[in-house]
Amino acid sequence: MIEMQLGGLGFDPKNMSPIVLLRDTEERNFLPIWIGMFEAAAIAMELQDFKPPRPMTHDLMTKVIDNLGGSVLRVAINDIIENTFYAVIEIKMGKDKEMIKVDSRPSDAIALAVRTNVSIFVSEGVMAKAKMVNAEKDEEETKKFESFIDNIKPEDFTQYFDKS
Secondary structure, eight states, X not given: OEEEEEEEXXXXXXXXXXXXXXXXXXXXXXXXXXXXXXXXXXXXXXXXXXXXXXXXXXXXXXXXXXXXXXXXXEEEEEEEETTEEEEEEEEEETTTTEEEEEEEOXXXXXXHHHHHTOEEEEOHHHHHHTTOEETTTTHHHHHHHHHHHHHOOGGGGGGXXXXX
């Protein structure tokens, strides 16, 4: 497993789909994962320390795990099949601290990871299949993406939420 960090959020310019970008700790290799609009908003709001008036789904998940005596250990992007990424959330539960793995979409696992401040890992096989992007080769694209990330705000996603 390769430890990754959340590099930021962006949009695929071809179809304006949200993308979460993971990067290795040396900032040489990136893994883009296309995600849903609501998951992108949930991640962006947490990164911007924006607290909605009511708990979001990932906040609820965090509270439920905590109230049941568990703690999130880490999340792992562990497979990619036909361009679909798969993840697991590893949780220690109960008095015996039994470790359980919960199947998850990567976007939900990442949203939970940013709320619980746990590490994000990606299997070597996923990195190989996803054809890692070398930042040195794509320096211009990386700079554009970083500029976008530096200027994104939770409000940018509010148009997709029901205001009732």
